[in-house]
Amino acid sequence: MSDAALIDPDAARAIATGDHGDPFSVLGMHEDGGNLVVRCFHPEAEAVDLLDAETGSLVTALKPVEGAPGVFAATVPERRKRFDYRLRMTRGGETWTQADPYAFGPCLGEIDEYLLGEGTHGRLWEALGAHVITHEGVKGTHFAVWAPNARRVSVVGDFNGWDGRRHVMRRRSATGVHELFVPGVGDGVVYKYEILGSGGQLLPLKADPVGFGSEKPPQTASVVRDLGRHEWTDGEWIGKRSDLQRIDRPISIYEVHLESWRRVPEEDGRPLTYREFATQLVAYATDLGFTHIELTPISEYPFGGSWGYQPVGMFTPTSRFGQPDDFRVLVEACHDAGLGLIVDWVPGHFPSDAHGLAQFDGTALYEHADPKEGYHPDWNTLVYNYGRTEVTNYLIANAKFWFEEYHIDGLRVDAVASMLYRDYSRKEGEWVPNVHGGRENLEAIAFLQHMNEAVYGESAGIMTIAEESTAYPGVSAPTSNGGLGFGFKWNMGWMNDTLRYMAEDPVYRKYHHDKMSFSLHYAFSENFVLPLSHDEVVHGKGSLLGRMPGDEWQRFANLRAYYGFMWGHPGKKLLFMGGEFAQRAEWNHEQSLDWHLLETPPHAGMQALVRDLNGLYRSAPALYERDCKAEGFRWIDGGNAEESIFSWIRYGAEGSAPVLVMSNFTPVARSGYRVGVPVPGHWAERLNTDSAIYGGSNQGNAGGVKADAVAAHGCEQSIEITVPPLATVFFELSEV
Template sequence: MALSPQDAKDIIAGCHADPFSVLGLHEVAGKLVVRAFVPGAQEIDAVDPKTGRKIASLTPLGEGLFEGTATRRKKRFAYHLNVTQDGHEWRADDPYRFGPVMGEWDEYLLGEGTHRQLWHVLGAHVMTHEGVAGTHFALWAPNAARVSIVGDFNTWDGRRHLLRRRGQTGVWETFVPAIGEGDVYKFEVLDCNRQLLPQKADPVGFGSEHPPRTGSVVRQLSGHSWQDKGWMSKRGAIQRFDKPISVYEVHLGSWRRVPEEGNRPLSYAEHAQQLIAYVKDMGFTHIELMPISEFPFDGSWGYQPVGLFAPTIRHGTLEEFRAFIEAAHRADIGVILDWVPGHFPEDPHGLAKFDGTALYEHADPKEGFHPDWNTMVFNYGRAEVSNYLIANALYWLQEHHIDGLRVDAVASMLYRDYSRKDGEWIPNKDGGRENLEAIAFLQNMNSTAYGAVEGIMTVAEESTAFPGVSAPTDAGGLGFGFKWNMGWMNDTLAYMGEDPINRKYHHSKMTFGLHYAFSENFFLPLSHDEVVHGKGSLLDKMPGQGADKFANLRAYYGFMWGHPGKKLMFMGCEFAQGVEWNHDSSLDWHLLDHPLHAGMQALVRDLNGIYSAHPALYELDAKSEGFEWIEENNDAESVFAWIRRGHGDQPPILVVSNFTPVARLERRIGVPEPGHWVERLNTNSEFYGGDGLGNMGGVQSDQVAASGRAESIKLTLPPLSTLFFELERR
């Protein structure tokens, strides 16, 4: 019936480039012919799906390939295949009888690399198609000779469910009846030489198996009824750069574990109860999740993702993750997601050499391989790859109501010579070291995200002096909302690591950050990177013994919360975790039984409280008029004093730090206005583990010149302490 020997051979071998032109229902010489391929079958009939009446008896052509003439005259009609194999009989829909799902507009946008809702088309989508329930699969693999879907539903036989190529887009698709939520699948790909590649997870899959298994899992994306309208309507006003933002960075796998159940990590549902209540109690405004996009290796902490569209199954399903986000929003807590568009691992089931070619990455290792992490670098200059990543950003923001993205390792994206020696990198078209394609991608991502999703924020982890990271794209900037101030973090931690007797020689490390503090919208980060890789804990970094270490750290936290810039603290640092962070175990919550650790936790809670309650500490974070040095150059005493101001007539806040173990009694500090200055917080308070030395609640100013000002207050500066004073206006 006009089936050529070559077609039959290719179908049986599973390498036919266009199986839909052969299998299914076709008109041949004026007759309707049904062809089916079911390896191992002995008999196949086409039957009416409603009545079970035979429509066609199919003749075996060999090795599971059958064909027969139908009794129907319509050019298209529904039918089932009645299959007999090894004494068993079953009925199933023929996947090759269904027409395409994708529309021409989707094809056009995919081909152009501008489909901003890529996940609506690619991936696995549970649907009803032509009246039948099943799942639509679509994949971008332009250089493949053949693509098929495999899973338990077809005994992982790549010959059974081949996809149809959609024109010149490089996209393949098929509809598989009876497949739905929870089914495991992978793509089987033949490269352009018809060589079989390792089975691939879905680059746009919404779910994954538990590692170390690597299959994708069909997850229903639509149908969730979000209950966070109140938060979503106001978050834009909350996440502005003139609002208090204090972020608690969390690794979900190790924040808290359940030792009674094999030391397992908490589920999304358990985090929704325990973590969110804790963050709320501590006064943080946001949670930042270390990457939760599916990743194969626990030791990467999520920074080497494979399933960019799949919330990791380690803590539960996609729906349970969404419930966690809703719980945060009910508590008025925003959620920021660590997002990793800079690189991806070489795991064979992932994106590397996806269709046998360097599809997502550069072919030349001087551009496409990252020496620091042994990972592949995305090819940002390829429209489809840039679109894939931008759509992924929008996916998290739109589909999961994520409030912000912290973009990892931006510096590694901006420079072609990042961590590369001479001769190991390729200059840009102008001969420079900047990665112009990555810069354009980041600008496009930020402008698209801010334009498409109201009220969100983006934050760059960027460690160089690249200009305009948080400047608008129309002014030539990268368009981020905020930038991590890595220089401030490195300088101030280096200062705090010095013995107090030597700090006078490093005084500028605490003041240098103010020379550029208003050039960007900064975050002050004390992140996980400072407590791993042999760096020890923050408490370890402090000099001295016992109580002195705690006093140093308390004073440092006070300095940080009084300094311009939004705040970020890694979990465990708030109660002075004693050892370096270990991703395989819980934080040492038992330390809170010790008064010094409990006191540190109480201090961070109160720092967040005073920060949120006083606009002078946040409204003008990114403007120089919000900051005024009172004492900047007192290196001999290691004393720092400054004023913070907010908009209008807000009461100013005076912050004073003494980073020596010597009490400064009756120490005069100049003030900009006369009046009573109320002591709002003292890191030396007995409540925090200090000895209680302070200023009895406040001091009255005198007309005595000090610090270059006509008015001053006489203070007791406890050793190793930071104090906050508010002008009381009557």
């Protein structure tokens, strides 16, 4: 049979040049006029033999096709029925045998195809990405990627010399998904996608949008990772998580940027690995009494200076600290220690790196085509098109993926305000109104609601937290009531107001008294987290300690008093790393925290205070049970601006002892100070930030005081105490 009879010459040339959009119609085994014809493309081979897979015997030699280098074809002699075969290649003195990827049927089923086309595939990561499987009796990897406007998509890697002609994928026309099973490829193989746009233009090689592994930056390829190998042992934690992450439970979060938390100076200052964090970080956070660790984004990101907030690999933990199973070890270590793990998540924008999602198939696939909607001026990034169902499906599935595949306990959603408003950081004429002519991003709002419904509906006991800096209503209200459905919201107003107050010299604080009390006007409108986050110690703001006024002693005392105020204030707590021991320098993401400071008493005292604040917080139900309810708070005296003193009562559930909190933000001690209390009895001094063990002047109340029948501050009884300078003191009713 002639070459022309074995293969159409134009098709052969298209295969050889990588310009054929449907290689499965040509390559592999086909019935042709009652004969079986086998065709393959192997440009690295000089000769190709067809072998019977069952017996290993030679069936026939394939002939090279003239005018199409690398294309081989042959009629199968004396056979009429399809059979399992292998291809044996020869080049020089080297011979190797492999299965033909074009001999295999599709891996994606009809249900997958339907859900992908509809944009409702709840477990998208099980359909797309790179999966190590056994398909039709052969081990290999199934690759699948969404690129509906591509003329051709190929998977490339070391296994094919990065030659995009050799593993052109099967297009599922109804969905725009391209898939291919590549026999012999397994865990650890590096790959990317080579894509021809609809006009035939060759795009930059793309990382897998649903890839489960990645090369260590600055390398940018995806890596095949088998997600099914890890055997989880944290069932006990998962079973009780629902009870530990409610709004009436103590939640104190230690925020960590892994790359700069602690480094290994003996090894050129390298960061720790996930497995080292599993011992060192977990033990540290546990010792300090935190209930949760929160990580700045760990989805793979190319630029270290973004701190992870410009991710490319949304489905893979960054390879900077190890592999996916190493990250799972860290998660389990947290759970074994009784710690929840929260991960920062960035669904608001993505970088324009050539290997990422930008113009993925030669079109604005994940982003908006119009820069007024698709470009983010603050970060020089691209905005997801929330009006496209496949895009929101991708993001919602990603949120579920982290809960299901990595057992994390919470997502802190970054930059929610930038998602909610179309005019965010845009001038007039630089944004597109919604269908009603308004500024709200209705599609983003719907996405956030659907995301929260999906994760809360399918993963028991998890939490989502919104970083949202505006007065948008109902961020933590149920979607059934029109809210966004988050579990908690960062209280950015509290953070900004109180830090501005603390920066004032004490002599002027009386003129800014409302900055400390204003948050109580709205403290129960949302389920709040009080954050002192990484954003407060960068970009020239200095450290928290550096923002405190006064001499050395006063700066430490101010910060201790401020932490006491924060832990006594309604709302869950979050403290960025370094704050717990009063890091002096502004945070630098490229170097370790200054751990040597703990060798000095003031810094060690600050760390001891944070440990004791967490201990008190967790042991006194009044400080957390009604964090999100107005009946859990009562001002005793919120208007003493002249002396810059604040006093209030925290109430827990019925039967819990109330706690009196007093903060003095002047360096003047007040002896014989009478303050009203709602209940008679003995009030034990539970914590005093002026204690000598923290570095204070040790002025206090000898362990506690008994209430007198003397009216004060609207109460029928009161206690007479010493209010230490620049300090916060906690009293708990111990005896009635």
